[in-house]
Amino acid sequence: MAITETRNAPAGDEGGMGYLQSVPRKIVTVWVPLLIFVFVLLFPFYWMAITSVKPNEQMTNFNDYSPFWVIGPTLEHFRYLLFQTSYPGWLWNTIMISVGSTVLSLLAAVFAAYAIERLRFSGARQVGLGIFLAYLVPPSILFIPLSVMVFRLGLYDTPFALILTYPTFLVPFCTWLLMGYFRSIPFELEECALMDGATRWQILTKIILPLSVPGLISAGIFAFTLSWNEFIYALTFIQSSENKTVPVGVLTELVRSDVYEWGALMAGALIGSLPVVILYSFFVEHYVSSMTGAVKE
Amino acid sequence: MAAVTTATQQEPSTVARLMESRGWLAAWFMLPAAVLLLVFLTYPLGLGVWLGFTDARIGRPGIFIGLENYQYLWEDSVFWLAVFNTLLYTTVASILKFILGLWLALLLNENLPFKSFFRAIVLLPWVVPTVLSAIAFWWIFDSQFSIISWALIELGIIDHRINFLGDPTNARASVIAANVWRGIPFVAITLLAGLQTIPQSLYEAATLDGAGRWQLFRYVTLPLLTPIIAITMTFSVLFTFTDFQLIYVLTRGGPVNATHLMATLSFQRGISGGQLGEGAAIAVAMIPFLLAAILFSYFGLQRRKWQQGGGD
Numbered sequence: 001m002a003i004t005e006t007r008n009a010p011a012g013d014e015g016g017m018g019y020l021q022s023v024p025r026k027i028v029t030v031w032v033p034l035l036i037f038v039f040v041l042l043f044p045f046y047w048m049a050i051t052s053v054k055p056n057e058q059m060t061n062f063n064d065y066s067p068f069w070v071i072g073p074t075l076e077h078f079r080y081l082l083f084q085t086s087y088p089g090w091l092w093n094t095i096m097i098s099v100g101s102t103v104l105s106l107l108a109a110v111f112a113a114y115a116i117e118r119l120r121f122s123g124a125r126q127v128g129l130g131i132f133l134a135y136l137v138p139p140s141i142l143f144i145p146l147s148v149m150v151f152r153l154g155l156y157d158t159p160f161a162l163i164l165t166y167p168t169f170l171v172p173f174c175t176w177l178l179m180g181y182f183r184s185i186p187f188e189l190e191e192c193a194l195m196d197g198a199t200r201w202q203i204l205t206k207i208i209l210p211l212s213v214p215g216l217i218s219a220g221i222f223a224f225t226l227s228w229n230e231f232i233y234a235l236t237f238i239q240s241s242e243n244k245t246v247p248v249g250v251l252t253e254l255v256r257s258d259v260y261e262w263g264a265l266m267a268g269a270l271i272g273s274l275p276v277v278i279l280y281s282f283f284v285e286h287y288v289s290s291m292t293g294a295v296k297e
Numbered sequence: 298m299a300a301v302t303t304a305t306q307q308e309p310s311t312v313a314r315l316m317e318s319r320g321w322l323a324a325w326f327m328l329p330a331a332v333l334l335l336v337f338l339t340y341p342l343g344l345g346v347w348l349g350f351t352d353a354r355i356g357r358p359g360i361f362i363g364l365e366n367y368q369y370l371w372e373d374s375v376f377w378l379a380v381f382n383t384l385l386y387t388t389v390a391s392i393l394k395f396i397l398g399l400w401l402a403l404l405l406n407e408n409l410p411f412k413s414f415f416r417a418i419v420l421l422p423w424v425v426p427t428v429l430s431a432i433a434f435w436w437i438f439d440s441q442f443s444i445i446s447w448a449l450i451e452l453g454i455i456d457h458r459i460n461f462l463g464d465p466t467n468a469r470a471s472v473i474a475a476n477v478w479r480g481i482p483f484v485a486i487t488l489l490a491g492l493q494t495i496p497q498s499l500y501e502a503a504t505l506d507g508a509g510r511w512q513l514f515r516y517v518t519l520p521l522l523t524p525i526i527a528i529t530m531t532f533s534v535l536f537t538f539t540d541f542q543l544i545y546v547l548t549r550g551g552p553v554n555a556t557h558l559m560a561t562l563s564f565q566r567g568i569s570g571g572q573l574g575e576g577a578a579i580a581v582a583m584i585p586f587l588l589a590a591i592l593f594s595y596f597g598l599q600r601r602k603w604q605q606g607g608g609d
Contacts, residue, residue, distance in 0.1 A: 048430075137342065
């Protein structure tokens with residue numbers, strides 16, 4: 001009891017002992033380092049954006065034009081990207097694959113998390129631990145055997161190769177996250193429903209799921225982002241240009257050995273980042289909670 | 298509610314009762330996840346270990362050759378260089394991520410205006426696909442048109458352009474910098490979540506006892522943050538150790554293998570070179586390191602818990 005009270009305390013005395021710090025001192029110890037951090041963390045994005053609208057002659061001529069600004073921005077790189085490359089196709093592939101693998105993983109994770117957390121079959125704890133360990137298995141040690149399997153199953157160079165392999169890292173993560181959410185739902189609700197004769201299926205769909213919508217959103221957008229960002233499987237299992245995802249396509253098709261189309265590359269990186277950034281900006285809180293939630297447990 | 302009442306009126310058949318039995322139901326509920334993970338995670342893990350003992354190539358199932366792949370790797374200086382690079386990369390990048398991430402977390406934990414705005418933009422590098430931000434770094438590290446070189450020359454700090462990715466030492470430093478850039482937000486935001494659970498009253502009590510700012514950090518913040526530091530850094534170390542994307546984009550292991558990590562070497566030998574067996578062996582060689590990192594943090598965490606329990 002005492003612990004829960006102290007945990008809640010910071011919300012009460014907002015500001016804490018801030019008044020003990022003088023303003024000039026705070027500027028030097030807090031604001032200056034913070035702004036340097038923000039500058040360094042955001043500069044690559046600025047550089048990406050400004051390069052993507054620079055005409056080619058300004059891109060490499062730092063003497064006549066300030067590199068940090070652009071005179072007469074052009075959409076030429078975007079036009080090239082969207083109409084003369086397979087970029088729209090890659091975007092479409094990435095969306096389909098991310099949505100497909102996210103839905104598949106969420107479905108599997110909801111059932112698994114409910115079974116582990118609430119049905120409490122014998123061995124549930126061990127299975128839960130196993131799921132956590134599965135999350136720690138990195139794609140870099142799985143891609144070679146998976147490529148052999150994908151080839152044998154006849155999935156090589158199809159979107160299904162990715163939709164079926166992405167759950168290897170999405171299912172453990174989503175299950176782990178949803179287990180935490182399900183744990184926070186009071187048992188009494190379920191007991192009442194059981195007394196009223198509800199089946200487990202009804203409990204899951206009518207009580208547990210509606211109450212864990214925030215958790216589902218967190219897990220869903222995080223899984224979507226992870227699949228959007230995935231690279232090594234997409235690089236290994238996809239061969240033909242029209243089946244590639246954005247990260248692989250940009251790197252392997254836009255980069256030609258002789259000439260670097262920096263403008264188009266940056267435009268490709270920018271457009272490829274936008275969907276996850278927009279999603280992120282709408283769900284910052286969910287995002288943060290899923291990231292920290294997975295670690296805290 | 299209607300559905301609930303109809304369910305009670307039905308005669309419970311054997312099937313229905315079996316469906317309600319917890320073990321049976323749990324098995325059904327676990328089925329989708331279990332199938333996905335067993336088929337696409339557990340089986341490939343075993344298959345990878347097996348492939349490491351074969352001479353499989355792309356398009357040719359291999360035969361068992363025992364430890365030959367490992368013997369070959371044992372005498373291969375490039376493999377040992379990759380091991381060294383991986384350890385160097387992981388150690389330096391993790392330490393930097395920890396120090397800078399903790400610092401940023403402490404800054405964000407101050408009572409600032411626009412706090413949630415800062416927190417939101419700080420996380421951006423982690424949200425954006427690594428490959429795409431790595432491409433931006435590739436342009437920033439360009440040997441001729443690097444903006445960093447240009448700015449430093451303009452400021453009069455250096456007099457010639459830095460060859461970021463062409464020189465072994467510079468290339469290592471550059472990829473580590475890019476990795477740290479991407480990793481700081483994760484460390485900072487998770488540690489910030491940990492910091493926010495530390496009660497203000499502890500700081501006030503310590504201040505009344507005459508503790509300075511450093512002492513507050515050393516004797517209040519750090520001990521209470523240790524469990525979350527341990528788990529955050531375990532994740533961070535694992536992700537750094539198995540990193541592939543950043544190196545693949547920036548250097549592909551060059552110059553003269555100076556930035557080859559075990560993952561990139563495994564890809565180069567296994568997929569690009571077609572020697573699946575050898576690539577798998579390199580990947581398997583990563584497992585002991587990963588296990589060591591997990592066990593280290595697991596037992597480190599246990600000890601801390603016991604210490605805190607004993608301290609109270």
